[in-house]
Amino acid sequence: MTCVEVRRLLSAYIDSEVDETTRQAVAEHLEQCDSCRREFQTLLKTVKMIRSLRQVPWSSPGGRTVRAEKDK
Amino acid sequence: MKELARAQETGTEASPGTGSGSWDIVLQDNRDYVYRLACHLSGNMHEAEDITQETLMKAFEHRAGFRGEASVRTWLSRIAVNTYLASRRKDGRVTAVGTRLEGARDFLDSPEYLVVRGEFLQCIHYLLQYYCRPSDRAILVMRDINGLKYQDISEVLGITLAAVKTRLHRARRAFRDLLIREGCVALVNGGRCVCEGVRDL
Numbered sequence: 418m419t420c421v422e423v424r425r426l427l428s429a430y431i432d433s434e435v436d437e438t439t440r441q442a443v444a445e446h447l448e449q450c451d452s453c454r455r456e457f458q459t460l461l462k463t464v465k466m467i468r469s470l471r472q473v474p475w476s477s478p479g480g481r482t483v484r485a486e487k488d489k
Numbered sequence: 490m491k492e493l494a495r496a497q498e499t500g501t502e503a504s505p506g507t508g509s510g511s512w513d514i515v516l517q518d519n520r521d522y523v524y525r526l527a528c529h530l531s532g533n534m535h536e537a538e539d540i541t542q543e544t545l546m547k548a549f550e551h552r553a554g555f556r557g558e559a560s561v562r563t564w565l566s567r568i569a570v571n572t573y574l575a576s577r578r579k580d581g582r583v584t585a586v587g588t589r590l591e592g593a594r595d596f597l598d599s600p601e602y603l604v605v606r607g608e609f610l611q612c613i614h615y616l617l618q619y620y621c622r623p624s625d626r627a628i629l630v631m632r633d634i635n636g637l638k639y640q641d642i643s644e645v646l647g648i649t650l651a652a653v654k655t656r657l658h659r660a661r662r663a664f665r666d667l668l669i670r671e672g673c674v675a676l677v678n679g680g681r682c683v684c685e686g687v688r689d690l
Contacts (some may be wrong), residue, residue, distance in 0.1 A: 430657035432632070435640050463665040466613050467633040470529065472615070 418442045423453050427460050512552050515561055516545045523565050529630040530573040534619035540576070544569040551564045566637065567645040570627050577623040613672065620667055625660035634658055 423446045429435045430443045447454045523544050527537035547568050548555075617626055620643055631637040631645065643653045 425658065428641075428661055429565070429654045432639070434654065458667055459669075460661060463661055463668060464633055467617070467629055467661075467664065469612055470617070470634050471636075 418446050420446075420450060420453050423447070424456055425459050428464075430457075431464055432459055449460070493559050512549055516548060516565075519562060519565055522562060523569050526566060526630065527570050527573065529617075529634045530570065530627060531576075532614065536576075540569055540572050543572050547572070559641070562639045563637075563644050566631065566635075566641070566645075570631070570645055572625060574623055594690065616664070616671065617665055621660075621664065623640075624656075625663055628653075628657050628660050629664065 423443055426435060426439065428438065432469055433440075435443065447457055495628055516544065520541065524541045527544070528534060531537050531540060539669075544565060548565055556559070557625050559567075617629065617653075621629070628646070631642050637645070639650055639657075642657075643650050646653070646658035648656070
């Protein structure tokens with residue numbers, strides 16, 4: 418698998434939305450390729466940062482707090 | 490009604506039928522879900538309330554068109570996202586990546602700022618609301634904040650699974666590039682968040 422192919426799959430890989438064969442191929446590539454591994458790590462961190470907004474407790478105009486539900 | 494409640498718990502929602510009584514209950518049960526989605530899409534509690542009202546009203550009006558092929562939440566998400574995107578097109582707040590939207594400074598005086606003030610949450614919220622394209626924001630909110638599955642997003646946006654993967658990846662990369670450009674220490678150096686807000690507000 419080439420770097421271009423791996424990078425295109427990184428989001429789906431993070432979300433476990435790739436099949437097992439693809440997952441293994443991406444994982445193996447990431448072990449060997451520093452550049453793609455850095456790309457993966459910054460993307461994963463970005464996703465975690467966006468997901469941190471789940472904890473924001475929004476208030477409704479009526480003053481009631483509406484919290485996020487747990488991930489499905 | 491018990492069957493419906495059980496189905497909702499397991500995520501395999503049954504159709505509430507066309508009776509207005511059962512729809513009233515279903516829509517009220519999902520009101521918080523829609524409101525939360527609208528809050529993250531619009532970043533504004535009052536606009537979120539408007540989107541929520543409009544979504545529930547449209548859902549009720551078009552309840553006969555709900556065929557149960559998707560879950561009620563997916564169907565409501567589709568209406569909410571389309572309502573949000575339509576409002577952004579209408580007021581011209583569609584922007585290129587990295588362009589700050591008008592009104593960004595008002596954010597500092599808003600109740601939303603107080604809500605998200607804490608560690609780096611306000612940075613992420615701010616960048617998501619004021620620098621992200623609405624279409625990117627919608628897919629990031631659906632997947633990363635509301636936790637919708639790819640299949641659900643595909644149904645909400647009316648696009649293929651492959652397109653969901655492409656768009657989500659593009660949106661995440663754009664957001665990552667935005668954080669790097671804004672000098673996010675936590676991301677760039679792998680360190681702990683040390684700033685007290687977005688630089689250059």
